[in-house]
Amino acid sequence: MSLGDEMGRHWQWIVTDRSAGVAVVTSRREATTSTVVVADRRALVVDPAWDPDELAGLAADLAAAQIDVVIGFATHAHHDHLLWHPDLGPAPRLAAPAVARTSARHRERIVARLGPHWPADLGDLVGRVTGTTDRVLDWPGPTVRLLTHDAHSPGHTALWLPAQRALIAGDMLSDVELPLLEESTPAAYAAGLELLRPFVEQASVLIPGHGGVALGADAAQARWRADRAYLDELRPGAAPADPRLANPGMAQAHEDNLAAAGR
Secondary structure, three states, rough: HHHHHOOOOOEEEEOOOOOOOOEEOOOOOOOOOEEEEEOEEEEEEEEEOOOOOHHHHHHHHHHHHEEEEEEEEEEOOOOHHHHOOOHHOOOOOOEEEHHHHHHHEEEEHHHHOOOOOOOOOHHOOOOOOOOOOEEEEOOOOOOOOEEEOOOOOOEEEEEEOOOOOEEEEOOOOOOOOOOOOOOOHHHHHHHHHHHHHHHHHHHEEEEEEEEOOEEEEHHHHHHHHHHHHHHOOOOEEEEEEHHHOOOOHHHHHHHHHHHHHHH
């Protein structure tokens, strides 16, 4: 029986080689992805999300497959990327220093964004991350490089697995969301894209924080080009030819981006 069978058919195993497996499960809410990297029955869990039953199911699937969570990572300090579940265990949860600072300073506000009915035990775990300045993740699995920048939000971090040619991109390079300048500027976003560019060019798998996984080099590079083209066309009076504008919430996001660009 494969790990894919043990963890249930709703997991998408996008990398399976002798050294590691990479799997993604997608939430019913905002197509939010949770990613696990598994080696020797030990797992790195990146951005587990979203609803309480989905978090519990993620933990249950790992437990059923006898996989121990040894480390967690949050790509950035937004409420839907700082979640955890007690059944995932007490593994250290890391993030870039700026993300850890924001999470600690604004934890109450971040938890409040989850809504009044968010369970108290899960609320207590939101944003409990420790900042790391390491450029390579310290864990007993395949090499994971940490690529930190300030696109989308301060300290946003992508994870690059060179042996698996997999890029876990956080809230960038999505097929359903435009570049979002909520806590960024066009210049900072462009700089983040440039930082990621050489890794996208090597990637055979690209995992966004929201949306579908890009499989194959052409698909990964198309995501980068789409984000870059959108930024190039982000100016008053322009009408970006970006199909993502038709997705729920993206017309308003585009207006917010124009306002951010004007600032």
